[in-house]
Amino acid sequence: MAHEVVFALARRRVSAFVAATLAVLVALVLIAQLTSASNPAFAGPGDTDGDGCPDTNEQNTTPGSQTTGGLRDYLNQYDYFNPTNDGLNRVDDILRVVVDYGIDPGKPSTDRSWIGPDDWDLGIGDGLHRMDDVLAIVKQYFHDC
Numbered sequence: 001m002a003h004e005v006v007f008a009l010a011r012r013r014v015s016a017f018v019a020a021t022l023a024v025l026v027a028l029v030l031i032a033q034l035t036s037a038s039n040p041a042f043a044g045p046g047d048t049d050g051d052g053c054p055d056t057n058e059q060n061t062t063p064g065s066q067t068t069g070g071l072r073d074y075l076n077q078y079d080y081f082n083p084t085n086d087g088l089n090r091v092d093d094i095l096r097v098v099v100d101y102g103i104d105p106g107k108p109s110t111d112r113s114w115i116g117p118d119d120w121d122l123g124i125g126d127g128l129h130r131m132d133d134v135l136a137i138v139k140q141y142f143h144d145c
């Protein structure tokens with residue numbers, strides 16, 4: 001009898017935890033969408049490779065400029081990894097990749113391969129959605145163009 005009560009309480013705690021986690025995720029997505037609506041720099045002219053990052057940003061060679069799209073290749077359409085295509089890498093972009101985990105063949109928008117040497121130097125995906133894709137988008141967190 002006592003263990004049934006303990007199990008019932010444990011079940012209730014687990015569902016409360018799941019509900020709280022989902023609520024936090026939904027809130028993060030909403031915040032990400034609100035903040036992404038006000039990025040005036042996005043989709044400017046002169047984006048030769050069409051990855052959403054202007055050539056001038058990608059060609060910036062200043063150390064640390066990767067957070068504004070720098071130290072990239074303006075002819076490589078895969079190195080600025082931004083699945084929501086809003087020029088802001090936030091939780092919404094990570095969630096896009098996480099949601100596609102294990103779904104093959106990979107969607108081009110959430111699939112990449114690392115070419116290096118920098119963490120954000122990415123190439124075309126391998127057709128598989130795995131942990132390397134999740135890590136690739138996490139490593140571009142707050143890289144905004």
Ligand SMILES: [Ca+2]
Binds near residue numbers: 047050051052054074
């Ligand atoms: Ca570009």
Ligand SMILES: [Ca+2]
Binds near residue numbers: 051073075076077
């Ligand atoms: Ca590029």
Ligand SMILES: [Ca+2]
Binds near residue numbers: 036084086090092
């Ligand atoms: Ca985004």
